[in-house]
Amino acid sequence: MARESFDREIQYLRMLALTSGAYNRQQYAERLGISVHTYDKMARRLKEIASTVQQAGPDKADKDFGDMLRYSYPDSADPMLLFLFRGKSLKESESQRLSLLLTAMQDSPQTALQLLDICCEGMDEVLSLPDEKTIRGDLKYLEGVGVIQKLGSSRPYRYQLRNDWISELTADELLDLYDFVDIMANTQLPSVQGYLLRDSLKKQLLRDGFKDDHDGLEAALYKYHFYSRILDEAHLFSLLQAIEERRRVSFLYFTPKRETSYASRNTNPLYERDNMGKQVSLLPLKIVYDHQYGRWYLLGFSRGLNVQKFRMEGITQLAVADVVPEDEYLEKLELLERRVKHSWLIDTGRKVLIRLKFYNPGPSIPNFVKDRVRHQGQWGTITEEQEEGFIYEIEVNGTTEIKPWIRSFGSSCEVLEPAWLRQELTQEWKEIGAYYEPL
Template structure:
């Protein structure tokens, strides 16, 4: 799958889930910045991937991809959008070839034996591999730890590296699955964890004894963008480690479009609402409250810049910068976000809020939550029925949802502007719950 295609399909899936099929084909294409023909082509491509990965789906669920996402995504505990990662960077011929190789290496095989096995089973409409291709595949699979080379001289023999699952008992496999399941659903990044979980699940079902396997935890993850945006994570972290600039086409959350195709035909060129950016990436931040990834970096023209990762497309690494320059830019960023609740670089302000202790409840869960989530803030005053929490932050936009989440247990004292904002919001909420009829 080409890099541009993967970017397009990420944005395609995000919008498909967010709109729940409410857009027409024309509206969907316009919002993405693609043609209706490309829309239809992308639907067919994703449908093929879906049917290949989720072969256990009933036939009627595989007929319409949009319908499947619309009606089944939120009914499943599994992050269904994860299927896109299984198809990333793989052509059809590679998919078949690697599948045949892995199936053949259940027993130790030489490269020539694997070549014969592939040539004998490849579909007629796909090109046959040569020895160089097979050896390249073996080198790749060995590097990522999927297979191992058996001891001995030439010709080398290769076998599936599945000792971990083969040597564990059924009970140990179930315990391992439960652990990976918990971690992949509660930690970030999680895509690799989900893939590992699925692999262990297959091993559990193969080793299943008389007791049927029952999943003890069922997670309902609603932040689909988090999973989709992890596609950019390794690229950006690699650029940060190598101190390299990155170029990308950025679509802000306020933009009417979320994708722009790379037009090679001048007859079909169109203006895109995206903005070409050249940035030195310094830090990646994850917002647990909203399930969003952010890229923080510096730009030669604007200094410190912040980007929602969901708006990044067509990412490419550029030239490297000196270590001294990178350290100076990183220090500049750290200075600006030192008092950020998350990534805000606005003017610093001191927030004071009174939290009320729950009556007759021990332990004091309000105090415990403030201490665990309150970052560098401190309890300035402690009384019998309440305590005053104080913190200096860059702006109040990011801390406001956290304060509001305490409901009547929190009263903002300062600054006065934030207090007035919250009062207006609570009045608005109260109006929503007014009785429609006076005698109701």
């Protein structure tokens, strides 16, 4: 798949997960800003990747791609949306070439010329054959990501698959490692590398004779809730690298309120059309994850002095630009830290002091309310403790982001100050209560 199309597939998979396949072909194409013909080609390509990754049987081969997603993801510990990262944005020739290289180096060390002969013999006739420069570029990439290692100090160098740490583990140690990686990948951030590592360990266990069933590897099943968390990691590491290197980035941004979420690049002037996105040039400084809604946010500065905030699900056509001088970068970073110092998440509004009263659950019940406040209350402090409860104070930028946290305590939390926030929540609870009145 072409690099540009990766954004398109990400947006399509997000819509497919959120709508459970409720849209038809025409509606999906309109939301993506592409033709129905282009949509059909994309859907076929995704179905091919999904079938390859999941090793679907003949009974699933003809199933609609939306049905594959809708009916499989609640019953699997493997979030289906991750298959896009496994398929990656590789051309078919690159994918087959890398597979041949890794297979050859698994059995014995190989030189670059030996690997070139293996690739030329093993690749399909319809694909273009690689040259020595291409093979050395692939080896350099695989060595850089830690998949292979170079043996010896004199030419010609030999390369071998770097899997000693797996082969040296006992069966029980390998199974314990798999269980640990499985749990961490489903609960920690970021997740993509964890899932890919889990798949590698799973393949090794299956080769060693373990059975892929509920009594074997799949001892615990997870239902994945935040699909955007996985999909947004496609841009996460590119942005982290840009932040580390002090580089500006540019991208086409679509706000969640827009009806379209993607726009293809105009390559033919005869069919050029205006897109609904906003072209952004930004100095990225900080990435924030909202664990409550499973969203990633990008914070930075445009050419002005205002802090810019973007939900990463709306970022498409990301490109890295020029390097910013270190003094300018540090100045903007210091300014951003001051702006978000009292942000519950990323709000940069006016500061407000909030006083809350939390009620203890009971004398014979562990005080889970206080434990949760201490764990999640960030820089807030408990200023007064009573037999029935305690007073909690925090100064935050605005109240929009902290209100869901307050509401989540239900009757165990009461807003004391400010009075207008108390009134807002009172009105919201009245509206919620009206929904449950008898018919």
